[in-house]
Amino acid sequence: MRTNQTYSVSFFIRKKKKQPQLAALYSRITVNGRSLELSLKRTIPSEKWDSVKNRYKGNSEEAKIINAKIQGNHSKLLSIYDELIKEDKIITAQLVKARYLGTDQKHKSLTDLLTYHNTNMVNVLSHGTLKNYFTTTKYLLSFLSTQYKTSNIFLKQIDYKFLIDFETYLRSQPDLHNNGVMKHIERFKKVMRLAMDLEWIDKNPTSRFKLRFEPVDMVYLTQGELEKIQLSTFEKKGIELTKDIFVFACYTGLSYMDVKKLTWNHIHSPDQKQQWIYTKRQKTNTSVRIPLLPEAEAIILKYQQGAKNSITENLLPIYSNQKTNQYLKVIAKKLKIRKKLSFHTARHTFATSVTLENGVPIETVSKLLGHHKIATTQIYARVVDKKIANDMEALKNKLGRKKETTLT
Known part of the structure; x- marks a missing residue:
């Protein structure tokens, strides 16, 4: 804490050139002999100013208002000085004035x-x-x-x-x-x-606000719908390519950006048998290792870009996210799949129909998806559980009808 500074606040008037009977009121901030002026934005009769007491003369209502303004200004400037001392600032008249006006670093916008x-x-x-x-x-x-x-x-x-x-x-x-x-x-x-x-504010008024998200239906393909897309062929090259890249994502769980950035450098075969994708999720920078299923590996071979030693070359060709999603809507319409497909549907499909519904433990699925918390993956588990419950309810009703038919 710095205590070797000299600091004073005084008040004075400056007569107006064209109207010397009137004067503007100012305060003067002095730190270590260096001064700055600060306008109080008040005009008073020159003759009413007491230069010895730094006050408006008399007991009139106007005198009380002006003197209260002076006293408030004086108290605030002293308070600012104490505040800067506590913050261990190197105090200058400029800093005091800036704090008073709210333009110093203390008051960020x-x-x-x-x-x-x-x-x-x-x-x-x-x-x-x-x-x-x-x-x-x-x-x-x-x-x-x-x-x-x-x-x-x-x-x-x-x-x-x-x-x-x-x-x-x-x-x-x-x-x-x-x-x-x-x-x-x-x-x-x-x-x-x-x-x-950053200590730019003393309290956060937004902390009390409770976010209110509405549940959104998760769009994913059933095993039958995924198989229908896999077995389909399209004459238009762009649609066929989009179909294949989408299927690749369905069997790897990778997002659009994660697929887009893949190169041969991300393909590894540690045991010379099983090929793996070693990458980091673009969204969270989380490392993921995904064993290549035959369906995904076949697509890589189909679109193999040059020699494998060109490790910096893109692994798969892919259109823009917007164009890809446009083609996916065309695919859904042609195949009569009544779901709003987007590239992210592939990631949901991998988590549900490809892995969880086929008995892959949720802990494994969580790691394959690159989730930090298993609670995030449990959203997919609840979707699967709901589907199983609905399927069992349908089976229960079907068996009940068969029993009724037999009895009659």
């Missing part, structure tokens, strides 16, 4: 926080996740502009009402449903937690 997060997370978050944060940033700035008529706000000004108003604004957007709104608020909450960790 929302755009400061968003810029810091989106810049420093480039090498931490996946491209897709970071892109989502940029979208949340866009909504926050649009909300500020629309609701607050400003382009920025200090973090200390953000309260619980700000968050509720932001939620209301998001729900007014035609392209956002409940879960989309909750994802944006979830990202905003995470950014505000970062502000708390």
Whole structure:
């Protein structure tokens, strides 16, 4: 703690050139002999100023108001000095003035926080996740502009009402449903937690907000539907390719980005018999090792890109995620599969129809999927359990009908 500084606060007036009978009121901050002026944004009659007592003369109502303003300013500037001493800052008149005006580093803004997060997370978050944060940033700035008529706000000004108003604004957007709104608020909450960790705020008003996600039906292929796709052929090259890459994902559990980045460098055969994929999940950077099932291995051989020693070359050709999902909708329509297929359906299919329904232990499935927590994988187990329960209920009804027929 620094105690060798000299600090004083005084008040004075400066007469107006064109109206010398009036004067503007100022405070003077002096630190170690260096001074800065701070306007109190008040004008008083020059003759009413007591330069010895630094006060407005008299007991009039105006005198009481002006002197209360002076006293409040004096108390605040002394409090700021004590605050900076406790923070062990190198105190200057400029720093005291900046703290008074709220422009020092103590008072960061929302755009400061968003810029810091989106810049420093480039090498931490996946491209897709970071892109989502940029979208949340866009909504926050649009909300500020629309609701607050400003382009920025200090973090200390953000309260619980700000968050509720932001939620209301998001729900007014035609392209956002409940879960989309909750994802944006979830990202905003995470950014505000970062502000708390950086000590840019003293309390986090978003911590009390409870996220309310609605359950979403998990789309996956049954074993019969997967087999129908596998056995299908399409004249159009793009659709045929998309079908094969999708089937490959159904038998490996890899996401679109994980398949896209695969090269021969990711293929290993430690025992010279079974081939494995050694990779890291793009989304979580989690290492996964997946033994290649014959169905997946056949597709690699079908689209083998050059020689195997070209280890940096892409393992499989693949269209953009948007184009791939467009072709998957065509495939579903042609094969009369009444499900909304996307590339992520393949990952769900691997977890349910390919592994869990065929007796693969949930702990193994969790590792194959690259989940950090087995609780994440248990979502698929519940889907399988529900299907089994429905199948058994159907069987029970069928057996009951047969028994009734026999008795009659």
